[in-house]
Amino acid sequence: xxxxxxSILIPTFDRKALLLETLxxxxxxxxxxxxxxxxxxxxxxxxxxxxxxxxxQTPPIGMVHAAVLQQSSNIGMVKNWNALLxxxxxxxxxxxxxxxxxxxxxxxxxxxxxEKNPEAAICSSARLELExxxxxxxxxxxxxxxxxxxxxxxxxxxxxxxxLAAMIHGENIFGSPSAVLFRRNALASFSEKFQYATDxxxxxxxxxxxxxxxxxxxxxxxxxxxxxxxxxxxxAGVDIEEVFALRWKALRFLEKKSGIQLSQERKYxxxxxxxxxxxxxxxxxxxGKFEKFFPTLKRVILAIAQEK
Numbered sequence: 001x002x003x004x005x006x007s008i009l010i011p012t013f014d015r016k017a018l019l020l021e022t023l024x025x026x027x028x029x030x031x032x033x034x035x036x037x038x039x040x041x042x043x044x045x046x047x048x049x050x051x052x053x054x055x056x057q058t059p060p061i062g063m064v065h066a067a068v069l070q071q072s073s074n075i076g077m078v079k080n081w082n083a084l085l086x087x088x089x090x091x092x093x094x095x096x097x098x099x100x101x102x103x104x105x106x107x108x109x110x111x112x113x114x115e116k117n118p119e120a121a122i123c124s125s126a127r128l129e130l131e132x133x134x135x136x137x138x139x140x141x142x143x144x145x146x147x148x149x150x151x152x153x154x155x156x157x158x159x160x161x162x163x164l165a166a167m168i169h170g171e172n173i174f175g176s177p178s179a180v181l182f183r184r185n186a187l188a189s190f191s192e193k194f195q196y197a198t199d200x201x202x203x204x205x206x207x208x209x210x211x212x213x214x215x216x217x218x219x220x221x222x223x224x225x226x227x228x229x230x231x232x233x234x235x236a237g238v239d240i241e242e243v244f245a246l247r248w249k250a251l252r253f254l255e256k257k258s259g260i261q262l263s264q265e266r267k268y269x270x271x272x273x274x275x276x277x278x279x280x281x282x283x284x285x286x287x288g289k290f291e292k293f294f295p296t297l298k299r300v301i302l303a304i305a306q307e308k
Contacts (some may be wrong), residue, residue, distance in 0.1 A: 002064040004035040006107055007090030007184070012098035013041040016050050018223070021135075023054055023099040023222075030062035032111060037067050039084040042074045065089070065234060078192045085189060093184050093198075099223045102177035103128075106219030112180040115212045117157060121210035122203060124174040125149030125219025129235035132225035156214045161205040161257065164250040167204065172243075174203045174212070178220045186210055197242035204250050214294045238241060 008026050012019050019038070026036060038051050048068050055066040069087055071080065081095065092111060096102060110123040135142065151166070151173045158166070166173050174180050177199045185210070191201045206212075207281040 004033045004090045006034040006092045007088035009084040011039040014043045020098045029060045035065035040070045041080045050262045095177040101221035121183040123213040125215045127179045127222045129222045162213040163207040196239045
């Protein structure tokens with residue numbers, strides 16, 4: 001097998017129809033070599049059969065390998081991601097969610113950015129977010145209803161410390177995994193300590209050693225729907241708890257690197273978390289779902305007190 005430059009890894013579970021759309025979005029001629037590996041987490045809806053039939057087509061230019069990595073039982077999201085990562089042959093990796101779509105030209109732009117900047121190991125493009133019901137529309141019409149999510153209106157190169165600081169102050173500046181291309185040798189595995197913020201943990205780990213590039217041009221469609229994996233953790237507040245832990249981890253890393261305790265940063269982070277906790281608590285109380293959130297609220301309050 002010819003070694004691919006890029007490995008497109010697509011984890012999936014019982015989403016045959018959405019996965020087919022995702023596969024169609026990556027099955028295109030490219031000027032570089034790439035492989036597609038679908039990680040099926042023991043689906044029962046005919047996913048493997050669909051992929052096998054799809055891969056029988058004449059491969060597009062550049063595509064050197066297509067396969068399904070099938071699990072005999074459901075091993076969980078993160079272990080499935082790691083099984084895919086271990087099977088990747090490319091210099092670069094794109095972990096593309098099975099309900100998202102890759103945009104034409106995205107990989108070429110991101111590869112070019114990383115090739116020109118060897119000190120960087122992660123490149124993220126902006127993304128187009130849209131509710132699932134609008135995906136029946138033609139592509140150009142669909143864009144009129146989409147929200148563009150980006151860190152900056154201009155392309156940016158960041159030192160690792162700058163990227164960490166940006167993530168302490170704001171949200172995940174890299175976006176969803178579907179928007180990110182990273183060097184395979186920069187990440188050994190995804191951490192199994194997290195359910196919601198698995199990608200956050202990976203991007204922070206990479207930025208502790210390498211720089212980052214943020215591109216303003218959209219690179220993927222992000223589909224909003226109730227079946228999103230991450231949305232399942234929001235009601236229980238898992239997102240706040242895990243992101244809190246990672247943002248504080250990044251802060252401690254910067255303090256250790258600089259040799260200075262960043263008192264103002266600590267105050268800012270504590271205040272931001274209090275505000276988020278208060279808003280979420282009010283929202284869940286109104287929705288009658290506060291009971292699920294209470295254990296998380298208690299743990300985060302204790303953690304904030306310890307960190308301060």
